[in-house]
Amino acid sequence: MLFTKGHGTGNDFVILPDPDGTLDLTASLVAALCDRHRGIGADGVLRVVRSAKHPDGASHAADAEWFMDYWNADGSSAEMCGNGVRVFTRYLVARGLATAGPAGLPVATRSGVVHAVVGDPLISVHMSTPRVYAASTATVGPLTVPGVAVDCGNPHLVSALHDGVDLSSLDLTTAPGHDGTLFPDGVNVEFTTPGAPVDGADLHVHMRVHERGSGETLSCGSGALAVGAVALRDAGRTTGVVAVDVPGGRLTVTAADDGRWWLAGPAVLVASGEVDVAALVP
Numbered sequence: 236m237l238f239t240k241g242h243g244t245g246n247d248f249v250i251l252p253d254p255d256g257t258l259d260l261t262a263s264l265v266a267a268l269c270d271r272h273r274g275i276g277a278d279g280v281l282r283v284v285r286s287a288k289h290p291d292g293a294s295h296a297a298d299a300e301w302f303m304d305y306w307n308a309d310g311s312s313a314e315m316c317g318n319g320v321r322v323f324t325r326y327l328v329a330r331g332l333a334t335a336g337p338a339g340l341p342v343a344t345r346s347g348v349v350h351a352v353v354g355d356p357l358i359s360v361h362m363s364t365p366r367v368y369a370a371s372t373a374t375v376g377p378l379t380v381p382g383v384a385v386d387c388g389n390p391h392l393v394s395a396l397h398d399g400v401d402l403s404s405l406d407l408t409t410a411p412g413h414d415g416t417l418f419p420d421g422v423n424v425e426f427t428t429p430g431a432p433v434d435g436a437d438l439h440v441h442m443r444v445h446e447r448g449s450g451e452t453l454s455c456g457s458g459a460l461a462v463g464a465v466a467l468r469d470a471g472r473t474t475g476v477v478a479v480d481v482p483g484g485r486l487t488v489t490a491a492d493d494g495r496w497w498l499a500g501p502a503v504l505v506a507s508g509e510v511d512v513a514a515l516v517p
């Protein structure tokens with residue numbers, strides 16, 4: 236099975252070319268590929284399939300030729316992956332499967348079509364508008380931290396740490412506690428602290444994330460979008476630029492004057508090869 240490995244600010248993916256949707260991709264195969272000791276190792280899998288050839292993409296086939304079939308490392312699938320869209324787009328362009336124009340390259344996902352504008356090293360994605368909708372809490376160790384639910388196509392819980400709590404002190408080796416009624420399908424949990432002013436941004440936030448289905452990752456694009464939306468709301472703003480620093484680097488969230496929300500960051504392809512599926516431990 237051919238694969239490419241790529242990442243966006245350290246959120247890494249195994250990319251599987253499957254234009255005609257013939258691959259028998261199962262949850263156990265995804266988990267085996269993502270295994271960091273016995274497989275290739277990744278936070279998730281991006282299957283590159285024509286929208287018309289995938290049941291979840293077919294309704295978007297007229298608007299986007301390619302569907303990002305995203306899977307978490309545990310073999311569950313998710314609606315959206317902001318870093319994944321950028322890495323997926325980098326792959327499409329690098330392999331000559333699509334051409335990036337100024338209007339952006341449409342990519343179908345389980346939560347609709349997004350558009351990616353390709354630069355080097357950054358790729359910017361016009362994301363769906365994040366919806367900040369309910370107060371909640373996240374529990375990590377002895378701490379219960381107030382937070383807010385944000386729908387970015389996939390579910391997020393953004394929790395700002397109290398003054399004096401060090402972001403690096405959190406143990407995110409297990410999933411933070413959360414309200415299972417508010418998040419019946421699980422949730423990605425972001426913890427934040429404010430950052431010092433940085434050039435080119437109106438606001439600056441540090442973030443760590445525990446992702447549903449993948450554990451703590453070095454970055455989460457949709458999580459950064461959620462964090463950016465909450466930061467702007469808390470600052471009383473409807474537009475602006477938020478620099479979101481994650482352990483793997485910097486993402487930029489922009490709420491533009493025309494009402495569009497953008498996520499920008501690097502996207503890198505690092506290796507390609509062939510995996511011996513029979514050698515993977517299911």
Ligand SMILES: N[C@@H](CCC[C@H](N)C(=O)O)C(=O)O
Nearest residue numbers: 313316317318389455456457
């Ligand atoms: N890392 C991604 C989000 C991937 C999906 C998430 N784990 C979920 O289950 O919703 C990103 O960059 O957005």
